[in-house]
Amino acid sequence: MSTHSVEVVYRGVFQGTLAKNICRGIVLAASIDGKIGMAFGRYSDSPERNGIPAKQFAVVSDTEEELQEVLAAYQPDAADVTIVADDTMCKGIESWAWYGLQPINSMLKGGGTLLITSTQSSNKLINDIHRRDEPYDLAIIKSPASLAGKFVYKDDHTDVKILGALAKIAPHIVSLDTITQAIQDQWKDDKKVAAAKKAHDRTDTVSVSAGQGSDRPTFDFELPGWTKMGECVSIPAQSVRQDIPGREGGYTPGRSETFRKFSTRTMRPVINFDTCTKCTLCWLTCPDGSFDITPDGFYDANMEACCGCGICEDVCPVKECVTMVNEEAFDDNACQWEMWTKDKESYSAWLLGKISNRPARSHGFHHLGQYAEEIANESA
Amino acid sequence: MNPPKAATANKSDAGAADGGVRELISGSEAISHACRLADVDVITAYPIRPYDTVMQYVSKMIADGEFDCEYIIAEGEHSQFEIVKHASTVGARVFTGSSGVGWLYAFEALAVTAGLRLPVVAMVGNRALDDPGAFGTEHNDALAVRDLGWMLSWVATAQEALDTTLISYRVAEDSRVSLPCAISCDGAFLTHSQVMVDIPDKATVDSFLPPYERGKKLLHPDNPITIAPQVNEDWLMEIRMQSDQAMRRAKGVIVEAYEDFNKKFGRNEEPFIERYMMDDAEIAFVGMGTLEMPVKVGVRKLRQQGKKVGFIRIRWFRPFPTEELREALSGVSAVGVIDRDYGLGSPYNSGVLANELRSALYAADNRPKVISYIAGLGGREVSTEDVIHIADMALDAAAGGKTDDQETYWIGVRE
Numbered sequence: 001m002s003t004h005s006v007e008v009v010y011r012g013v014f015q016g017t018l019a020k021n022i023c024r025g026i027v028l029a030a031s032i033d034g035k036i037g038m039a040f041g042r043y044s045d046s047p048e049r050n051g052i053p054a055k056q057f058a059v060v061s062d063t064e065e066e067l068q069e070v071l072a073a074y075q076p077d078a079a080d081v082t083i084v085a086d087d088t089m090c091k092g093i094e095s096w097a098w099y100g101l102q103p104i105n106s107m108l109k110g111g112g113t114l115l116i117t118s119t120q121s122s123n124k125l126i127n128d129i130h131r132r133d134e135p136y137d138l139a140i141i142k143s144p145a146s147l148a149g150k151f152v153y154k155d156d157h158t159d160v161k162i163l164g165a166l167a168k169i170a171p172h173i174v175s176l177d178t179i180t181q182a183i184q185d186q187w188k189d190d191k192k193v194a195a196a197k198k199a200h201d202r203t204d205t206v207s208v209s210a211g212q213g214s215d216r217p218t219f220d221f222e223l224p225g226w227t228k229m230g231e232c233v234s235i236p237a238q239s240v241r242q243d244i245p246g247r248e249g250g251y252t253p254g255r256s257e258t259f260r261k262f263s264t265r266t267m268r269p270v271i272n273f274d275t276c277t278k279c280t281l282c283w284l285t286c287p288d289g290s291f292d293i294t295p296d297g298f299y300d301a302n303m304e305a306c307c308g309c310g311i312c313e314d315v316c317p318v319k320e321c322v323t324m325v326n327e328e329a330f331d332d333n334a335c336q337w338e339m340w341t342k343d344k345e346s347y348s349a350w351l352l353g354k355i356s357n358r359p360a361r362s363h364g365f366h367h368l369g370q371y372a373e374e375i376a377n378e379s380a
Numbered sequence: 381m382n383p384p385k386a387a388t389a390n391k392s393d394a395g396a397a398d399g400g401v402r403e404l405i406s407g408s409e410a411i412s413h414a415c416r417l418a419d420v421d422v423i424t425a426y427p428i429r430p431y432d433t434v435m436q437y438v439s440k441m442i443a444d445g446e447f448d449c450e451y452i453i454a455e456g457e458h459s460q461f462e463i464v465k466h467a468s469t470v471g472a473r474v475f476t477g478s479s480g481v482g483w484l485y486a487f488e489a490l491a492v493t494a495g496l497r498l499p500v501v502a503m504v505g506n507r508a509l510d511d512p513g514a515f516g517t518e519h520n521d522a523l524a525v526r527d528l529g530w531m532l533s534w535v536a537t538a539q540e541a542l543d544t545t546l547i548s549y550r551v552a553e554d555s556r557v558s559l560p561c562a563i564s565c566d567g568a569f570l571t572h573s574q575v576m577v578d579i580p581d582k583a584t585v586d587s588f589l590p591p592y593e594r595g596k597k598l599l600h601p602d603n604p605i606t607i608a609p610q611v612n613e614d615w616l617m618e619i620r621m622q623s624d625q626a627m628r629r630a631k632g633v634i635v636e637a638y639e640d641f642n643k644k645f646g647r648n649e650e651p652f653i654e655r656y657m658m659d660d661a662e663i664a665f666v667g668m669g670t671l672e673m674p675v676k677v678g679v680r681k682l683r684q685q686g687k688k689v690g691f692i693r694i695r696w697f698r699p700f701p702t703e704e705l706r707e708a709l710s711g712v713s714a715v716g717v718i719d720r721d722y723g724l725g726s727p728y729n730s731g732v733l734a735n736e737l738r739s740a741l742y743a744a745d746n747r748p749k750v751i752s753y754i755a756g757l758g759g760r761e762v763s764t765e766d767v768i769h770i771a772d773m774a775l776d777a778a779a780g781g782k783t784d785d786q787e788t789y790w791i792g793v794r795e
Binding site: 046096223224225226229230231232233234235236237240 | 495496497498555558596597599604605606607608609612614615617618619621622625626
């Protein structure tokens with residue numbers, strides 16, 4: 001008698017189909033083994049908003065009663081395996097307004113496995129992931145984050161590779177035989193079965209010890225009750241400007257303390273203050289008001305507020321003054337303008353390093369038609 | 381409602397007596413006068429009968445220079461209700477209305493108006509929901525929003541229509557309530573029929589109805605706020621709870637408003653229900669709207685026959701007068717509820733009002749039998765004979781006869 005839960009953390013819209021395929025595969029494989037299960041999502045995570053970290057689950061049990069024990073709650077208490085479909089979420093996720101920022105491994109059982117698709121090294125990922133009191137395992141599928149979402153489904157076999165890897169790290173949940181059979185039943189595609197087997201053979205696991213990892217702060221907050229809330233669904237605005245201590249003449253627009261949503265970001269703007277003409281376009285068009293105004297009149301993208309949409313890069317009239325760079329290239333949310341003010345030469349070198357070694361964007365496109373171009377290039 | 385003591389039949393004399401006038405007007409025209417007296421800021425219109433007669437009078441008043449307001453002809457009912465909803469957020473006192481499927485075409489706007497607690501006041505000229513095409517009165521149109529946070533009143537006379545409109549603004553805009561309010565008027569019987577109505581003077585109305593103040597909830601550049609953000613499971617229950625509390629508070633605010641209205645306008649009206657010959661009644665009719673006419677005549681005839689029959693007319697359906705009805709019906713052994721609506725597939729296949737009343741009386745110490753009657757659909761006449769027939773059935777039920785209180789009887793339907 002047993003019940004097992006698998007959590008899939010994915011980027012809303014961009015990876016919804018991927019997450020669904022993974023959870024379906026697990027439940028289908030379990031049914032071949034005579035188990036029963038359910039594949040479902042946390043709908044309220046807002047999975048239909050671009051890039052918002054969202055969750056789907058697969059729960060499989062030997063009996064109906066055992067399954068109900070888990071399904072009676074909104075989501076499983078804990079996961080045997082947490083699958084991360086985009087490694088930029090390793091820094092923590094803020095699914096929706098009431099969570100605050102939670103570690104990517106917060107639901108993982110002690111001794112469970114975090115399975116991540118990534119081209120980064122395990123050491124680099126462990127540095128991003130919040131530390132825990134119990135040891136756990138980390139398995140990596142060497143592959144960039146897949147775009148397999150609501151509107152665009154790039155069939156790069158990431159779903160079956162994850163299922164193959166899952167059979168390696170958690171054979172007690174799905175065996176390689178049943179998962180390959182489930183894949184064959186679903187897609188009737190030998191290439192997918194082969195991809196799953198290959199991922200199964202190549203997936204390596206490293207142990208993460210207790211206390212190993214990032215100590216970056218997380219945050220949460222208490223939601224007010226109906227007697228404390230304002231009436232009539234009217235909410236006071238954030239202040240137009242707030243002074244920044246030590247930055248006379250500069251200011252930041254007021255922002256919500258409780259909903260920062262920067263974990264939605266898969267890429268961030270880096271700004272060349274030396275070529276900036278202060279035209280204001282990035283500041284004006286930013287949908288999240290994430291640009292701080294500096295004392296010397298520059299516009300500095302605040303990394304605690306930026307969602308990484310890339311509009312600033314798009315509207316900037318100066319070549320490579322604003323450049324979007326994949327989030328994996330950064331370890332913190334440090335202020336770029338402060339770095340530049342302190343040491344312009346070092347900043348220039350840092351900036352060039354980021355831009356010249358720009359990883360491919362995981363999600364979103366710079367221009368219309370880019371996806372078609374990518375597909376054509378990959379086929380060529 | 382009873383005419384005020386100071387009123388006279390002569391227009392100019394009435395003006396001299398209390399500053400008001402007495403005129404021969406329809407229920408719709410009475411409401412247009414209430415809009416003028418309440419100094420409504422924004423009115424939206426779209427034609428559908430029978431409610432749209434009110435807009436004819438409003439537009440004439442504006443054209444004649446008697447009334448100054450933003451009068452917007454929308455391209456459909458949805459926009460009609462959306463425009464006043466938004467105008468209400470910026471502090472405008474608003475009025476609009478519709479009938480039948482027009483009201484339902486605005487349904488999304490109706491739901492969000494209540495959800496955002498905006499004190500829109502609307503007239504519903506009750507009309508059957510076509511298809512099949514029909515424009516006679518039925519109450520299912522206004523009743524469709526009964527659970528969403530709209531206060532719903534039903535009026536029986538043109539005078540009551542005018543009075544209730546003024547009361548509606550006071551209650552809806554009260555910061556303890558802040559909910560939309562609809563005034564239901566039976567199509568044709570009330571909207572199109574003209575009777576002598578006392579139209580009060582502006583000064584008296586001003587002493588009763590304070591200006592609409594939104595305070596910190598005013599949408600204005602000087603008071604930056606946002607209204608209607610995206611919420612999910614994290615906030616919505618608290619928001620619904622606040623709406624629930626507002627609707628509960630509305631009962632007390634309605635009582636206050638009637639007390640003050642009675643004082644200022646020389647009336648003596650009970651807030652939620654009208655009792656007719658109920659003092660020693662053994663059985664009672666319950667109904668809403670212009671049904672009161674045949675029912676009251678029927679009650680008098682039954683009384684002449686020595687039958688102790690009374691009538692309760694419900695003025696406010698939301699908030700529902702639960703305690704008032706339990707008290708008023710505590711002495712009767714059977715209640716005949718006459719619904720000018722239908723509740724297909726509902727408990728006992730009864731009308732909406734009958735089932736609400738059953739629910740209200742369930743916890744009563746002395747629970748009378750409740751017999752449901754469906755009558756007058758599509759504006760069909762409900763005759764005094766029908767009323768007497770219903771009373772005889774109720775008396776039969778009270779005496780333990782074959783009339784079944786778990787059955788619903790359709791009155792005046794051909795077989």
